[in-house]
Amino acid sequence: MAETGEAPRTVILTVDDDPGVSRAVARDLRRRYGGTHRVVRAETAASALDALNEMKLRGDLVAVILADYRMPQMNGIEFLEQAMDVYPGARRVLLTAYADTGAAIDAINVVDLDHYLLKPWDPPEEKLYPVVDDLLETWLASDHRPVPETRVVGHRWSAHSSEVREFLARNQVPYRWYPSDEPEGQRLLAAAGEDGMRLPLVITPDGEALVEPDGTELASRVGLATTPSADFYDLVVIGGGPAGLGAAVYGASEGLRTVLVERTATGGQAGQSSRIENYLGFPDGVSGAQLTERARRQAARFGAEMLTAREVTALEVNGPSRTVRFADGSAIAAHTVILATGVSYRQLDAPGVAELTGRGVYYGSALTEAAGCAGKDVYIVGGANSAGQAAVYLARGARSVTILVRAASLTRSMSHYLVQQIADLPGIAVRTATEVVEAHGTDHLEQITLRDTGTGRTERVDAQWLFVFIGAAPLTDWLEGVVTRDGRGFVVAGPDLSPGGQPPAGWPLDRAPYHLETSVPGVFVAGDARSESAKRVASAVGEGAMAVMLVHRYLERL
Ligand SMILES: Cc1cc2nc3c(=O)[nH]c(=O)nc-3n(C[C@H](O)[C@H](O)[C@H](O)COP(=O)(O)OP(=O)(O)OC[C@H]3O[C@@H](n4cnc5c(N)ncnc54)[C@H](O)[C@@H]3O)c2cc1C
Numbered sequence: 001m002a003e004t005g006e007a008p009r010t011v012i013l014t015v016d017d018d019p020g021v022s023r024a025v026a027r028d029l030r031r032r033y034g035g036t037h038r039v040v041r042a043e044t045a046a047s048a049l050d051a052l053n054e055m056k057l058r059g060d061l062v063a064v065i066l067a068d069y070r071m072p073q074m075n076g077i078e079f080l081e082q083a084m085d086v087y088p089g090a091r092r093v094l095l096t097a098y099a100d101t102g103a104a105i106d107a108i109n110v111v112d113l114d115h116y117l118l119k120p121w122d123p124p125e126e127k128l129y130p131v132v133d134d135l136l137e138t139w140l141a142s143d144h145r146p147v148p149e150t151r152v153v154g155h156r157w158s159a160h161s162s163e164v165r166e167f168l169a170r171n172q173v174p175y176r177w178y179p180s181d182e183p184e185g186q187r188l189l190a191a192a193g194e195d196g197m198r199l200p201l202v203i204t205p206d207g208e209a210l211v212e213p214d215g216t217e218l219a220s221r222v223g224l225a226t227t228p229s230a231d232f233y234d235l236v237v238i239g240g241g242p243a244g245l246g247a248a249v250y251g252a253s254e255g256l257r258t259v260l261v262e263r264t265a266t267g268g269q270a271g272q273s274s275r276i277e278n279y280l281g282f283p284d285g286v287s288g289a290q291l292t293e294r295a296r297r298q299a300a301r302f303g304a305e306m307l308t309a310r311e312v313t314a315l316e317v318n319g320p321s322r323t324v325r326f327a328d329g330s331a332i333a334a335h336t337v338i339l340a341t342g343v344s345y346r347q348l349d350a351p352g353v354a355e356l357t358g359r360g361v362y363y364g365s366a367l368t369e370a371a372g373c374a375g376k377d378v379y380i381v382g383g384a385n386s387a388g389q390a391a392v393y394l395a396r397g398a399r400s401v402t403i404l405v406r407a408a409s410l411t412r413s414m415s416h417y418l419v420q421q422i423a424d425l426p427g428i429a430v431r432t433a434t435e436v437v438e439a440h441g442t443d444h445l446e447q448i449t450l451r452d453t454g455t456g457r458t459e460r461v462d463a464q465w466l467f468v469f470i471g472a473a474p475l476t477d478w479l480e481g482v483v484t485r486d487g488r489g490f491v492v493a494g495p496d497l498s499p500g501g502q503p504p505a506g507w508p509l510d511r512a513p514y515h516l517e518t519s520v521p522g523v524f525v526a527g528d529a530r531s532e533s534a535k536r537v538a539s540a541v542g543e544g545a546m547a548v549m550l551v552h553r554y555l556e557r558l
Contacts, residue, residue, distance in 0.1 A: 010061040012132070013040045015048035015079065016068040016095065021119070025066060025095070028124045033132070037063065045071055045079040052086045063139040064132060066093040066117070069100050077103065080111040089142060091135035095119055105283070112290060114138075141301060150175040150222055153185045154200030156372070157444035159358025160212060161200040166368045167215060170265030170272070171308060172293055173222045215264065216328075219309035226307055233257045233334040235551055236324050237544075238312045241268020242537045243527025244340035245295040246544025251338075252304035254548065259332065260304055261324065263311035267292030268342050269472070269528070270537045272364045273386070274393035277417065279537050289367075291537075312341075315482050317520055320558060335522060335558065336551045339479070339491055340544060342528040343472035343535075348381060352439035353468075360445025361466045373398045373465045379448065381436055382469035383410050388418035390467055395427040398465075403430045406453055439466065474529050484519040490531035493518050514550045516543060522554050 012029055016022040026041040033039060040055075042048035045067070055062060065083050067076035074082075080092050094116040096104045104116035114135055121127040150168065152175050154161025168175045178185035180196050189196050192209035202210040204221050213221070220226045233256075237247045240262030251258035265271060273288035282291075299306060314325035315337065325331040345363040347354070353361055362369055364386070374397040380387050383405035395401045403410070403422070409432055410419050422428050431450070437458065438449040448463045474489045484492045484504060494515040497504040503512055504519045516524045524547040527533060527540035 009037050010063045011038045011040050011055060012064045012066070013042070013048060013051065013062055013090075014066040015042040015045060015071070015076075017043055017071045018068070019043055021068070021095075028121075028128055029066075029132070032124070032129055033136075037136075045074040045076075045082075048079065049082055049086070052083055056086050062087045062090045064091045064093065064135050066095055069094050069096045069103055075103075077107045077110055080107070080113070084111060089139065091115075091139050093117055093131065093135070108282075112294075138297070138301065142297065150205060151178060151188060151203040152176070152200050153178045153180050153188050153203075155180050157359040158199055162358040162362070162369070164200050164202060164213070164218065167218060167265060167309075168222070169368045170267060170289075171219070171222075171224055172289070173224070215309035224308040225305065226309055228259055228307060228332050229305060230257070230259075231332055233259050233332065234555070235259075235336050235338065235548070236261065236322070236332060236334040237338045237340055238324065239268065239340035239342055239527070239529070240266035240306065240308075241340060241342045241527060241540060242270045242291075242295070243342065243529075243540035243544040243547075244268070244338070245292070245299055246541035247338045247340060247526060247548055248299040248304040248306065248544075249295065249302060250545045250548040251551065252299060252302035254552070256548070256551065258304045259334075260299065260306045261310050261312055261326075262306065262308050265308065266296050266306065269364070269386075270540075272367060274367055274389050276537055313478050315479060315520075315523070317482070317523075320522070322520075322522060335555060337523045338544070338547045338551070339476075339483075339518070339523065339525040339529055340527050340540075341474065341476065342540075343474050345468070346471045346473055348436060348468045348470060350437050350439060352441070353436075356439050356441050356445045359443065360441060360464055361439060361468065363468050367393070369465070369467075370394055370397060375399050376464055377462070378402070378465040378467065379404060379436075379463050380467045380469065381405075382471075383407055383413040384469065384471065385415050385418055387467075387469040388414045388422060390469060391428050392418070392421050392425065394467070395425050398427065401428045403428065404434045404436060404450065405430065405432055406435050408432050436466070472528075476529065482520065483523060483525075486531040490533070491518055491525040491529050492531045493525045496531055514553060516547045516550055517554070522551075522558075524550055 014025045022041050022043050026039050029039045040051055042051055067079050069076040076094050091114045094104050094107050094113055096116050097119055107113040115131050156179050192201055194201055198211050202213055216226050235251045235256045235258045237244045237260040240260050244260055248258055248260040267288055271288045271292040275285040277285040311327045312324050313327045316323040321333045322337045323331050323333045376398055377400045378394050378398040380391050380403045391401050391403050433453045434450050436448050437451045440447040445464055447460050449458050449460045451458045476485055476489045486492055494513055497513050497519055509521055518525050526543035526547040528535050
């Protein structure tokens with residue numbers, strides 16, 4: 001390993017087994033960044049990893065890692081995968097020959113690659129520096145210091161403990177979990193002066209103890225923004241799923257003062273998907289968490305403000321101003337609003353289920369709870385793709401997974417590729433014509449009663465884990481009397497508002513509503529919350545972007 005440049009600053013590391021190329025990359029990097037960064041070069045993946053480990057121990061910061069793809073012993077993707085364990089925040093670039101671009105594209109998913117550079121990169125002013133400049137800027141903008149951990153002490157079968165863990169996981173806040181009945185959990189409770197009656201206890205990285213915190217308190221103490229920085233914006237986006245994040249990225253990147261308001265965690269339903277297989281540009285699929293993290297970073301980089309754990313409970317129209325009111329009564333106003341509130345899981349209506357939710361019965365939280373069901377028998381209710389994805393995901397660790405579905409087969413409700421995957425996995429069984437009619441348990445779920453919908457016969461089976469995916473409904477009652485909704489609560493927009501060619505009742509303008517515009521001018525809807533929408537990640541993102549284009553058109557005529 002060789003080092004160039006004396007300044008003991010942040011590090012740019014490059015590894016290439018061809019000494020000539022390795023020297024050339026380091027020379028080009030040094031020429032531009034030598035004054036501000038330390039450029040470290042290595043000629044084998046092993047020595048580069050040694051260098052990274054050494055730097056880690058010394059407490060150095062590594063901003064960018066550039067690795068050649070074709071290296072003996074370990075290729076660039078394998079190297080970057082290991083480098084990520086040491087410096088997860090460093091930006092990653094793969095150097096490839098034209099023939100290897102396929103591998104580089106795969107690496108985008110495997111190691112969350114930021115960029116691949118085709119060799120040769122001459123002139124560096126055009127091909128190398130803009131890429132590295134951009135990555136350094138992103139790295140600087142992100143919090144790259146070692147992340148101090150949040151600690152959660154709770155009861156394994158407590159609904160509130162489970163909610164807190166899910167909230168932290170979905171907001172990508174690293175935390176460590178301590179069951180309250182184990183020694184370390186008890187030590188932490190004692191240190192906080194708690195006897196374990198009020199759980200969960202959350203200890204922030206600063207050592208502050210929060211007892212039974214609500215979402216907003218938790219969000220603000222673990223570093224998530226909850227308070228708007230202004231009281232008037234060009235655009236308020238309500239909902240932080242794919243549609244809302246899409247709108248925030250396009251709104252902010254096109255110069256609109258944009259704020260996004262999310263009541264739980266960004267990512268929405270997509271954030272809970274273990275693998276989205278059909279989103280354009282990810283041939284090997286992408287996890288919802290990864291897609292969310294990238295979109296969040298992108299929106300922040302363009303300057304969108306993002307508020308977490310803030311629920312919008314009212315929309316008021318005051319002349320040209322649109323006021324968005326929060327659950328605590330405070331409000332912000334804007335020229336325009338995009339409703340991107342998606343849909344929420346429908347609840348399973350059977351005795352015992354509500355009481356045991358969070359204590360063995362879960363809605364869509366399969367990813368957070370997966371570790372707990374390792375080696376256990378798991379039941380999943382539902383026959384659509386979300387149930388199928390959860391089954392495939394949980395089957396990796398669970399002893400058995402049983403999908404319970406009312407219909408006679410999965411083929412009508414689930415995508416063909418998932419039905420195929422389920423058929424190929426020996427750990428998954430499908431019980432058709434079956435419904436859950438009761439859940440039993442005191443502290444946590446112990447048994448469920450199943451009913452054969454054909455014969456009516458019931459059977460009580462042991463079950464500690466039940467995941468429910470039985471469809472979803474929009475939660476839009478707070479919009480009652482403000483915007484037009486269809487019979488199921490979805491928001492009606494554009495041409496659907498004027499089926500006979502007549503503008504909707506009370507429409508005040510001499511033009512018809514734009515495509516995604518609701519019955520209130522300047523209020524748009526995007527994604528799953530829209531009546532007749534496609535219920536797909538790609539279409540939600542697309543509608544978010546399109547709504548911003550219509551916001552511009554609206555503002556031009558304001
Ligand atoms: C498990 C699962 C797997 C899926 N897999 C796929 C797949 O593989 N491919 C695919 O194309 N689609 C998939 N889908 C569907 C896809 O995720 C949705 O179509 C997409 O997420 C819709 O995006 P959205 O932004 O419109 O709404 P949502 O994702 O529902 O996001 C809406 C957001 O708004 C927030 N919100 C709601 N009301 C308020 C309020 N009053 N105040 C503040 N915030 C509010 C919610 O908390 C939520 O975060 C999957 C869905 C699930 C549940």
